[in-house]
Amino acid sequence: MERRKQITIDIEKCNGCRSCELACSFHRLKTFDPSNSSIRVYRNDGEGNLELSIISTCDGCPDETMPLCSLFCSSGCLSYVGELADLN
Structure with a gap:
C-alpha cells in the first residue's frame, strides 16, 4: 500500500503570502x-x-x-501531520 504525506490547513492563519505556491512550483518544474x-x-x-x-x-x-508547501509556510497555516496509507 502506498503512503502519502498529509498536511492540515488552518485557513485562519493564512496571510496570503503564497510562499507555498512558489515552493510547490519549484519542486514540480524547477x-x-x-x-x-x-x-x-x-x-x-x-x-x-x-x-x-x-x-x-x-x-x-x-x-x-x-x-x-508546509515547510515554507511562514504563517503556520499548513502543517505536516505525517504519512497515511493511500486508499486508492
Missing part, C-alpha cells in the same frame, strides 16, 4: 511560477476571504522529509 503549483491560494471574490485548495497534481513531495 521554476518559481505559482501558475504551475499544485496548491492555490486565492481571495474569495464575494467576501474577500482567503481560500486554499490542493489539486490532484500534488505528489506530497516524496523525496523530501515533509511537503515543501
Whole structure:
C-alpha cells in the first residue's frame, strides 16, 4: 500500500503570502511560477476571504522529509501531520 504525506490547513492563519505556491512550483518544474503549483491560494471574490485548495497534481513531495508547501509556510497555516496509507 502506498503512503502519502498529509498536511492540515488552518485557513485562519493564512496571510496570503503564497510562499507555498512558489515552493510547490519549484519542486514540480524547477521554476518559481505559482501558475504551475499544485496548491492555490486565492481571495474569495464575494467576501474577500482567503481560500486554499490542493489539486490532484500534488505528489506530497516524496523525496523530501515533509511537503515543501508546509515547510515554507511562514504563517503556520499548513502543517505536516505525517504519512497515511493511500486508499486508492
